[in-house]
Amino acid sequence: MDRVNTMVSERPLVIFSKTSCILSYTIKSLFNSFGVNPTIYELDEIARGAEIEHALSMVPTVFIGGELVGGANEIMSLHLKRDLKPMLIRAGALWV
Numbered sequence: 001m002d003r004v005n006t007m008v009s010e011r012p013l014v015i016f017s018k019t020s021c022i023l024s025y026t027i028k029s030l031f032n033s034f035g036v037n038p039t040i041y042e043l044d045e046i047a048r049g050a051e052i053e054h055a056l057s058m059v060p061t062v063f064i065g066g067e068l069v070g071g072a073n074e075i076m077s078l079h080l081k082r083d084l085k086p087m088l089i090r091a092g093a094l095w096v
Contacts (some may be wrong), residue, residue: 003048004055008063012093013038016052016061019045023072024060030079036093065091 008014013031015038017024031038043049043059053059058071064087069075078084088094 004052007041009066011039011063012065012091013088014063015040016043016056016059017041018043018053018059021059027060027062027072027075030075034085034088034094036088038093064088064093 004016013036015024015028015031017028017040019042028038028040041049041052043053046052060075061071062069062075069078069087075084078087085094089096
């Protein structure tokens, strides 16, 4: 998990994803619709991606402001409650 912490520590929005995962595609599309530019790690395309996926235990996994937010369910829940955009603003991932 130390490697994951290093990967997310200096980025306002990080998504660990897989290119073949429809939930990953949906979450990336949601953030793109906000106009944010997330750092995306495609675990099926990077070295040691399977090891990172095992450590995270779910895909997609989203970190905002260096903090683990969760997977698709958590992100969609935050979005529906209108709490997601304020989180992105606080983390510096979204400018209004």
